[in-house]
Every structure is written in structure tokens, then in C-alpha cells.
Amino acid sequence: DPKIIQKPKYLVAVTGSEKILICEQYLGHNAMYWYRQSAKKPLEFMFSYSYQKLMDNQTASSRFQPQSSKKNHLDLQITALKPDDSATYFCASSQEGTGSSSYEQYFGPGTRLTVL
């Protein structure tokens, strides 16, 4: 059974439109993340949430808005889409532990977004 579900797997949008990428994790983790991977750039961290609160935001554009309705959900709303937003968006999660500042992150299968 998939532990991190991302929907949809593929998404095609027109420039200027708005889309929501869905992410649900069933690992019982309390931290969730969004990353972007495009042909031009390496895996790029966007946001992190812990207990449904924003912890870190490395995305310059306000067009990207994470939304956490439940502890195990972290959706990503993208408005005013541009062709440069075309990429695969990965959701990830991790569990807070003790005695370490670093934690394994588990990644979902990704949503491939194409903006025409």
C-alpha cells in the first residue's frame, strides 16, 4: 500500500490558471514537505510544515500556497500558472525523533505538472 499518496499523477494546465496538488501521508509523521524537480534545476525544497504549522518557506513566489487541512495532508495550491512552473512536484514527510537534528524524509511518487 502506498504510504504517501499524491494526486493527480499527471496534470496539464493552461497559463494563468490555478491548480491544487494533493498530498496525503499514512506514515504517522508530523512533518511534511514540498519539493520541486525540473529539467533545469535539481530537487528544490519549497515548504515544510510541522503539526500543520509552516516551519520553512524557500519559495519566493506567493503564487505557491501550501494548505494543511489535516495533520497528514499538505496540499499545494498554485495560482496564475506559468510555463516555468512545469516540473514534478514531490511531497515528503518525516517523523520527529530524539537525539538527532536530521531525519529521513519519505517521498511520494510526485505530480508531473505541465503548463502550456
Add this chain to the structure above:
Amino acid sequence: SQWGEENLQALSIQEGEDVTMNCSYKTYTTVVQWYRQKSGKGPALIILIRSNEREKRSGRLRATLDTSSQSSSLSITGTLATDTAVYFCATDDNYAQGLTFGLGTRVSVFP
């Protein structure tokens, strides 16, 4: 960028050969993680090495960490076709903060 590589590296090898890939990082970190990403999938952690370890082994994988030179390496011995993937090194220093990934090394293993 946290990482020193400038381009995605690509290696093509035959099954059974050993392969080593390297990363260098620019700022202090307490741990280096190595992830493998197969085509069409998300990255998956394969080995993690902490700053107080010089070497870590897991099956056919061996990771090293040199904090003085701020570099890490990943070796795979006796490669299999199923090892074909892109391998990334990554760092993070705090809970619930994003990983900083290197550009990656694309390893293609041919039967």
C-alpha cells in the same frame, strides 16, 4: 548552492563493476544523506552518515564522510542493473527543514 557540483554527472558501467560517486558541500552539516531516485519515482534514502562517522556500510553500499574537506562519497560494489538510478547527496541540519540536494549522479548499469 550547498553543493559544489556544477553539472549532473553521468556514469555508464557494466553489471558487476563497482562505482563511486562524490559530493562536496559548502556549509557545516551534522549528517549527509544519500538518496536514490529511479525513473518516474520519488527519491528514497539509501544510506545516512553522521558527522561523527567516517564510514558507513549497508549491504553493497558504502558511504564516507570527511568533515575536514566537507566531502562525502558513495560506493556501490557489484552493481546490478537494478542499481540504475540517479543518486543524490543531501544535507539538513534541523527537524522539519528542507533537504538541500546536490545535482546528482546518473548511474546506468548495463547487463
